Amino acid sequence: MALHAQTPRFNHHPMGGEWEDTRVKKVYQAESGLLWFGADRGLFQYDGRNFTFRPSGDSVQRAATAIYEDRQGTLWVGYEDGAVFTKSQSGKFALWAPQEGLPKVAITGILEDGNGVLWLSTYGEGLYYFQHNRLYSFNTDDGLLGNDIYAFVKDVNGRLWAATDGGISICALRAGKKSVYNLTRAQGLPDDIVRAILPDEKGNCWIGTYDKGFCYFNTKTWKFEYPYTEWTFGVINSFELFEGRELWIGADGQGLFRFDLLTKKLQRLACSDKSLASKVFDLHKDVEGNIWVLNNIDGICSANRPFEFIPGRLDNIQAVLADSRNRLWVGTQDGLYRYEPEGNGAYVPQLAHLTLNVLSLYEDNFQNLWIGTFGGGVYCYQPANGRLRHFTEQDGLTNGSILSIDGHNERLWMATLGGVTEYTLQADPLLSTAGPAHRNFNQENGLGTNFIYKVFVDSKGRTWFGADGRGISVLENGRITNFSQAGDVPLSAVYAITEDQRGHIWFSTAKQGIFEFDGKHFYQLTVKEGIREQAITSLATDKKGNILVVHQSGIDLLDPLSRHLIYFDDEVGIHNIDPNLNALATDNNGNVWIGAQNQVLRYTTLKEELSIHPRTLLYNVSVFLEPVNILLQNEFAYNQNNFIFEFVGLWYTDPKTVKYRYKLEGFNPDWIISGDPRATYSNLPPGQYTFTVSATENEAFDQEPAVSYSFRVKTPMWRRPWFLISTVLLVGGVLYWLMKQREYRVQREAILNKEKIESQYEALKSQINPHFLFNSFNTLITIIDEDPKLAVAYVEQLSDFYRSILQYREKEVIPLKEEITLVKTYAFLLNTRYGDNFRLNVSVNGETAYVAPLTLQILVENAVKHNIISKTKPLNVDIVLEENAYLSVSNNLQPKLTPERSTGFGLQSIKARYALLVDKPVKVEEDGFVFKVSIPIIKNDQA
C-alpha cells in the first residue's frame, strides 16, 4: 500500500542533440557543486543549462560507471572496461596507470578511506586498494562475500561497506592487513544479494536488496532492523535520505519511492506520467535540497524537495490547516475538505450537509476545528466524533464573516469584518451548552477600523491585528495600540503578519511591500530591496526562521537577518500561483501549507544545511582561444592579451534565473551585469588585472560569494623602464658619437680644405712669385741664346710644372711617384738655374705610397729658399724613403745670411695637413749641419 501524498515537481534535463539517446546511470556532485554524470557513452558535466561531454584522455567511448572526487580535488572516473582516469584541477584527463595494471572489469565504485588510501570496487574482481604506490586486490580469497560489487560506500566512522551477491562485507586495512567482517543471512540480512547501501549520519546503513526490499543496520547494537517488510517492488538500486527521516528508494523496474521513517509509510512517486515503472539507476540529493533521479524513461530529472504539491485540485481555496494529527484541511468557497492520502488520494468533502464558504480554519487546545465562514459565523467541529457547534452574532460574535482565527492557550481571537471577537474557552465548548465568555474589539473601543484581515498571536502572547486602511494594531495586557504609520509611511491595508526568531513582527501590505517592526522602529522592504512584488498576500515563518513571502509571482524566501532572498517559481512549479489572502498554515513540524488558487503546496524546511547562493565556478580562462591553467599561470606576455573568461553560477534550483556580475580590475572598475556566462577582453594593455565574478539567482549580488583570478600582462621588453632608459642612453650615445664624428669630419674637412687651399695658394703664390718667375725668366734669357734647345725644354718643363700644380691642387693625396716626377721637374728648373750647385738625390721606390700633393715640392722649395746655393756651397737635397715608413727630405744646412722673408707657412701647412691625414706626426730635425723634415707615408688604404 503506497500513499498518494504530496510530491515535488520534477523537471527534466534532456541531454539534447547527439546525446539524446545516452543512458545516464550515475550522478556525483563535486565539492565545487558541479554535477557529474556517468553515462553509457562516457562522462558528462552539467551546470544546470548545458551538458558537456568530457572525453577520457584516450577518446575511447565507453560507459563511465563510477565517479569520485578525492580530498585533493582530483576527480576519479571509472569505466566499464576497468579503465580509471583522473582529472586534476587543471582539467586534463589522464589514464591512471598503477604498475600492477588496471582491472579488466567494470569499476563500480571509487572512494578514499579515512587514511587517504584509494579503493576501487569492481564487478567481477572484488576490491582493490592503492597504498604506497601499489595496487592490492581484496577479493573472495581474502574473505569478501563476492567479487561482483554492486555498491561500495564509506560511512561517517570510516567503515567501508561492499554490497555483494553473498551479503555485505565491511572491509578495512588494520595495521596494513586486510580485514573483513561479513554480514549475511546468518546475521539477519533478509537477502543474500545486496544492491544498495546508504550510510546515514550516525554511521548506520540503509540496505537495499535484490528481492526482499530494504532494511537498516544499526552499528550500535550491531543488529538489523526491518522498518518495512511489505516491499513488493523488486530490486533496489539506490537510496537517498532527507532530514534523516525520509528515505528515497530507486527500484529497478518499479520506479521511485520514499519511505517516511516516522510514520512508516511508503509513497510511490513518478518523475512523469510514463515513468511509474521505470528502472531507477541512481538518486542524489544536491546541496540546494534538490533530489536528482536517473531512470530509463525520463533520463535525468530533478525536483526541489522543499516544495511539494498535493495531488488533486480544488477551486477557490481560502483556508488551509494541517492539524495536530497531520491531516490536511482545506476550506474553499464551496465547503470544507480533508485530504485522504490513502488509496488514490483525494479531497473528501466534510460537513457536506452545510453550505460553507470557508474563510478561515483553526485548531484549538481541545483539537476542535474552528471553521470561520463568510457571513455564516463560525463552526466548532470535532472530527473524531462529529460534534458540531455553530456560533453567530447571537453568541457574541462581532460579525458573521470570519477572515482569520488565531489563539493562545484558552483564548482565541477571530478577525471579522466587524472587528475582533475574543473567546475564552475554559472548557471544551463542544461539551457544554453555555456560550463562551467573549469580548469584542472594534472601532468604538479602540481598534483603528472594523475590517480586520488577519489576527496573529506572537510568542509573547501579544495579539496583532492587520486592518484594512488603518495599519496594524496590537492587543497587549488588554490594551490596544494602533500603528497607522510605519515611520513616515502611512500604512494602508495590512494583509499578513508573522514573527521572526528574534521576536520582530513582520507584516505585509496591499501595496507597500513588507515591514519589519522590532518594537521601536519599522523597516520597509519593497521591490527595491529585492522582493518581487509589493502586494504580498501571505507571510509565514519556517522552522529555520526564514520568512516565506507569498505573492502572485511565486514565493520569496527571506532570511530576516541578512535579508537574502531566494525566489521560487516555475522550476518548483509555482509560477502565477494566485494565492488567496492568508490561505496558509504552519503545522506542528514547522512545515508551511499554502493554498494557491486550486491546489495546495507544502513547504518543508529541510534540516540539511542548504546552499543558498549559486556556486560560481570560473571554469575556463583562455587566451586567444587557448585554455590556460589558472592554478599555474598568472603571467602573460604582452601579446597574450585576448582573454575569454568562462564561468557558471551553479543554481540547479532555477538555472535560468542566474545572472552574473563581473569586472576586470585594472581595466574597468565598474561591474558588468549580464546573463552571458562569459566575458571577453581583447587587446589588454600590459598591467596587473583581477577578474572577479559572482553569480546571483535573485538579482542581488551583495552577499553572493565571488571568485577571482589575478594575472598580469607583462610589459613588452621595449616598454620596461630599464629597457627604455638604456635604449635612450644608447641611442643618445650613438647619436652623440655620430654627431661628434660628423662634426669632427666636417671640421677636419674644413681644415683640410683650408689647408689645401692655403697650400695651393701658397704653392701658386710661390710659383707665381715674381721672384721665382723673374729667376725663371732670367734663366730662360741666359740659356735662350746659348742653348735654344735647352730653353725649349726649360719652357716645356716649366709649363709641365705649372700644369701638375694645377692638376694636383684639388686632390687630398697623390701617388708618391707622381709627386717625385713633379719634384724632378722642379729640380730640372732649379738645375737649369743653379747648375750643379743644386743637387737633388731621390732614392725612393715606394710603389704604393701616397703623399699629400706638393709636399715634397714645398719642402724642396723651402730648402732652396732658405739656403745658400753656390759653387762653393752647393745645396744637396736628399729625398729618402726611410725604414720606418717615413719619407725624409733633408738638406745640408747653410742658411742665407739675409734670410728671405718667410711666412713659415709651407712647413706649417704640411704639418697641419698631415695631422688630418695620418696619426703619425711630421718630424722636423735640425742638428746644425742637416735640416731634415720627415713626413709619414700614407698607405693606399689610408687614403
Place this chain on the structure above:
Amino acid sequence: MGACIVATYVQAQSRYITSRGEISFTSEAPLEVIKAQSKELRGAIDADKKTFAFTVPVKSFEGFNSPLQREHFNENYMESTQYDKATFNGKIIEQIDFTKDGEYEVRAKGKLNVHGIEQERIIKATISAKGGKLTVRSSFAVLLEEHGIAIPKIVYQKIADEIQLKVEAVFTMQGR
C-alpha cells in the same frame, strides 16, 4: 564452454550431474503459439563451490508447428549451425546444504549464452533434494532482442519478443 565445465566438475567431490534434463520453450504471439522442447539438457552442480553449468544443443529442440518452422527456427533465428549450444553457467547465490532433503528456492547468477550472445542473468529455481537426488525446476523468460535475435517485423505476430522457458532436470551425485 558448458561441456568443459562439466568435464572439470567430474573431478569434484560433491558434484551432481544430470541424469535427465528437459527444457521447453513457449512463444506466445498474437497469431501463433509455438512450443518446442529438448530432452538433451545436460548440467552439473558443484554443491561445495555452489557453481553450476547447463548446456543444450539448439538443434535438439523438437516440436514446433511444422518441420518448416523448425527449419526456420534453426536457420533463420538461432543460426544453430554457427551457435550450436545454449549455455548457462555461474554460481548459486544461496547457501544450501543439498545433503539435507527439502525444497529450496535458489537464485542462480550466471552468464546465459544464447545465439552467441552472453547476458548476465539471475534466474530463480526450485531445487528439491531427496535422497541424494536433486530435481531442479525453473521457468524464466528470454528477451530475443537481448541476444541479438532479429525477428522481421512481419513475423512479430507469429513470434513473441519474449520467449518463456521451462527447465526440469534431475541430478544425481556422481560416483554413487
